[in-house]
Amino acid sequence: MLKTQDIQSKRHNKVETRISHFSLHGYLPIGQTLVLNLETRTMSLLTDGPTQIVEQQLSANEMYLIVPILESFPHYCPYEVLLSHITTNTVTEVSIERCRQRLQEAQARGGWQQELRPVRRALSSLRTKLLRFDLGISNIRERGCSLTSLTAKAPTLPQL
DSSP: OOOHHHHHHHHHHSOOOOEEEEOOBTTBOTTEEEEEETTTTEEEEEETTTEEEEEEEOOHHHHHHHHHHHHHTTSOEEHHHHHHHHHOSSOOHHHHHHHHHHHHHHHHHTOHHHHTHHHHHHHHHHHHHHGGGTEEEEEETTTEEEEEESSSOOOOOOOO
């Protein structure tokens, strides 16, 4: 028989699940939240209660891309950030700058599409999975990608 102290110590030893919540103002109805479970690589749409509306399993590369895209919302996520997330173990300012240089060199020699191939592949499959959430990803030519809503109007950004 376990005592309360034993149960509490077991809870403290257990690794915390990394879960991120995104309200995506203007893209999701009020009361709905997009939830990413980084440990199980699942993306879920929850409503107040909470009640699960939709869940989708993501590949590792899809997860590497959706996280920075969601973190950049409502702005676009630069290609060098996406490339760094998909090609390095630890994303830092140095790794992002290295990817920026790679892309600039690739663009100069005409190899832009080749350099972005792993990103484009993962984006293609990610787009298919986002359809169930009424979300999409749009490309900003030679800049990056941004999350889009397939049903709602784009949110208005504050004037600077």
